[in-house]
Amino acid sequence: MNSTISHHTTTKVDDDRRTKEIAAEIEQRLRQADRLVLPLDETLELLAQLQEFELGRFLLHNRGLNGYWTSYIFRNEPTGPTTPLEHWLLNNSLLCQARERYHRFKEEIAARITDGATLASVPCGVMDDLLQQDYEGVTGFRLVGIDLDEESIGYARKNAAERGLAEHTAFQVRDAWNLGVEGEFDLIVSNGLNMYESDPQRLTDLYRSFHQALRPGGRLLLSFLTPPPPPPWEAPEQAAAWQKYQIAEADLRRELSIMGDIIQATYLNFSSEEEVRGQLAAAGLSVADIRYSPQGVLPIVTAVK
Ligand SMILES: C[S@@+](CC[C@H](N)C(=O)[O-])C[C@H]1O[C@@H](n2cnc3c(N)ncnc32)[C@H](O)[C@@H]1O
Incomplete structure (x- = not known):
């Protein structure tokens, strides 16, 4: 990996x-x-x-x-x-084409923005997923960005400041497999990490790490790549x-x-819906919804702790 x-x-x-x-x-x-x-x-x-x-x-x-x-x-x-x-x-x-999925992601996140919520993005990259949202009238919310790459976090910080969200935002340079967070997040969004990992056991471990960081009833919003024809x-x-x-x-x-x-891209690790369901279940998460694009590709899964 x-x-x-x-x-x-x-x-x-x-x-x-x-x-x-x-x-x-x-x-x-x-x-x-x-x-x-x-x-x-x-x-x-x-x-x-x-x-x-x-x-x-x-x-x-x-x-x-x-x-x-x-x-x-x-x-x-x-x-x-x-x-x-x-x-x-x-x-x-x-x-x-993953741009379409990114917008679907944002819609799913928007539905979870509530007063007092703690929303995390792992890996956050520049954190457009949480930062390009409308928080008008929402109070007491917290946004947490976690990524292994300090440079990306630097861009995310700048992004948060530009969006006027700096005071609501905290960043950590951390490995997603080792978040060191216990029962804290209402929502974790995760896009663009599992597809770099080829080992199914490591994927289950990643989802277990997310499970640990979620509060009971908290949600994981996750994208994955299904095998191409x-x-x-x-x-x-x-x-x-x-x-x-x-x-x-x-x-x-x-x-x-x-x-x-x-390029021999390293992100071309595919998982079937069945495999992802199995890994999430093994990590203690229940699948609430799997949403594909209108054409039936690029799924996003919502799983609940
Ligand atoms: C393809 S980008 C996706 C970023 C963001 N979620 C998005 O959709 O724009 C992948 C990110 O994963 C981060 N990353 C790679 N391995 C990681 C790890 N073990 N823990 C945390 N972040 C990691 C990289 O630094 C990079 O920012």
């Missing part, structure tokens, strides 16, 4: 020499690969294009996203001109399954080439 996805690295990658080394290592691996999703020349062209923008360089260095870049993708408000590949990542990729994608059944993701086949191949062949 890459439990320190953004821990050793900085959000803005400016080490050109290291980027070139990483690209050369990837190129060597690609040239030796038996099977690639796209032809080698197209794959190498994508590798070259990924080096042309900051998000691409971050992905090459880290093989996943930190809180800053997750927020960048979900907000989709680039501060300057984008390259064609960055524009594609922000507007046509599967990665950016396997190839051959041309087969009618798989093609129908992919249709739910509303992604053109050329875009899907490009995504799999970038995230699979080139």
Whole structure:
């Protein structure tokens, strides 16, 4: 498990020499690969294009996203001109489709905002999930952001100040598996951590850690990634399954080439609904609801202590 996805690295990658080394290592691996999703020349062209923008360089260095870049993708408000590949990542990729889930997440959270509630985000990243909410007229609430990455927490602090919520907010640099919190939170929201973990037992342990931190009756709001349809994608059944993701086949191949062949992203750990239900039950949590997108993908589960 890459439990320190953004821990050793900085959000803005400016080490050109290291980027070139990483690209050369990837190129060597690609040239030796038996099977690639796209032809080698197209794959190498994508590798070259990924080096042309900051998000691409971050992905090459880290093989996943930190809180800053997750927020960048979900907000989709680039501060300057984008390259064609960055524009594609922000507007046509599967990665950016998680934006819809992020908004569904926010709706679920909004329903839990009450006077005196303690709401936690683990891992918080820049904590848009709790901070981009309307707290007008709500009193005595507390927002707690926990993340292993100090840099993300720094961005979250700034975010809280900009939203006028600093006095309601507390942050901790901590491992999600070891929260050190007992029966305190009314709600824990957790997006973007379980998909970096491949060991089912570790996932149960993570949910147990959430269970411990919740007060009795408290809720966990959790996203997870279900397994994508396997190839051959041309087969009618798989093609129908992919249709739910509303992604053109050329875009899907490009995504799999970038995230699979080139970057070898570490967040591609999938769990079926049944597996997640089993892990939550083992952690002492009862599933109250599982909500998929209107197309039936990208689920969010609500579980109660
Ligand atoms: C993909 S981001 C998601 C952030 C946020 N929840 C969101 O949706 O924007 C993953 C975050 O997990 C954090 N992280 C990774 N391993 C962690 C761990 N063991 N404990 C706490 N945070 C961790 C990273 O620092 C990063 O900020």
